[in-house]
Amino acid sequence: MLAGWEDIRAEVLRRIRAHDWRPGDTIPTEEALALEFGVARATVNRALRELAEEGVLERRRKAGTRVALHPVRRATLDIPLTRLEIEGRGQAYSYRLLSEEMASPPPAVAARLGLPQGAQMLHLVCLHLADDRPAVLEDRWLNPETLKVQPDFHLVSANEWLLANVPYTTGDISLSAANATADEARLLDLPPGSALFIIDRTTWDRDHPVTCVRLAHVPGFRMRTTV
Amino acid sequence: MLAGWEDIRAEVLRRIRAHDWRPGDTIPTEEALALEFGVARATVNRALRELAEEGVLERRRKAGTRVALHPVRRATLDIPLTRLEIEGRGQAYSYRLLSEEMASPPPAVAARLGLPQGAQMLHLVCLHLADDRPAVLEDRWLNPETLKVQPDFHLVSANEWLLANVPYTTGDISLSAANATADEARLLDLPPGSALFIIDRTTWDRDHPVTCVRLAHVPGFRMRTTV
DNA sequence: GATGTGAATATGTCTGCACATAATAACCGA
């Protein structure tokens, strides 16, 4: 007997996988399914809503619910702090601040943050190590306006300090691959040109830019997820 | 006045960002918040549940709702078909099957799919092009048992054929970076050692392995998301 | 002090109902 919304979800998914309902098909209305399964419409709604969020179904008012024609797999990635990422692998985490100075950011960074060209920002470069071997090279630009007090970034990583002290409202993340420059290779103790996994993150607090960071991960780094 | 669950969600998020409620704090119960905001408990529940799914809150029965201590940002990535990805950028898509043969997969692939070492699988190598320039090199191993009829993979890409014809229940995805091998560089028309963005995907239909694919993307490829 | 038991409690979910909203479909007049 089908009772909970998870059972409904599973059954609907089964029918889709089994091609009872094929991509593009309109499936029965919530009301009809509620009747069939002997549950309230809200329960069916919950099940179908979850499937729509996962990209399996497409729903439009009045038009009904259809099996997604182009199943864009929607995967959720967990993006932890570098420290937790490393500790989670059972390795010892350490951290070194390599440089800290006011400077004017490269045009690409200023543009991403929506700041004027000549603006001065705090530029940090630091290295995250796992079992004393370089794991991630962090290159960060900070908007000094968001720093009421200026912490000692030798002691606490910028990321953790920001999380604990600066509110932020939105951010975007981009993932890519890049060959290590000579500098990066030297700092990460890798052959020049090694393929690095790059995470670029930019965050704002409302309209105020906060920070723009590039995390370069050594080869062997993987992000995993399940669908 | 706060009315909908999205308003509740926004207000709770505001309080967290503003550090009214700090990481680790237990926030008021659903009932208390429902009273404060003048809505039903179900509405508060919906708002808090969404925030918990995003990783902002942690909820446990009886223990209550706490602001996540280690804010693992949970980002959702859309992983479209390569064809749609390219067409979505306004480029012309084309596709070439480079090779198709039965062979026994490398141990890593067999292990990932849970197949015995010597098993024969269908091995496809193909190239996806954007505006006639190589964009993605696809290296795929297919379990022949899942192919009732064998389509002509010259005409339709394996990915699209599978989506339309083979049900699947679970899959996992891993993202990484790798230097192009000599072969890959030649096929993608890149200098050897170029940093490729690699998407490895493995899918099963219940317990039956379906396919294991490696998509190597040329430099410049990015996956984006917003948090 | 350690351990097991039971009451208390916050969240998880379901029901049945209502109204809001958006998008389609039907209609009607020029």
Add this chain to the structure above:
DNA sequence: TCGGTTATTATGTGCAGACATATTCACATC
């Protein structure tokens, strides 16, 4: 035929109440 208005309809969301379930906490027992 076209264009605009109106009715219809499936989903989106809300409410109040109820019960289920997982923990925690306090208490009793060894």
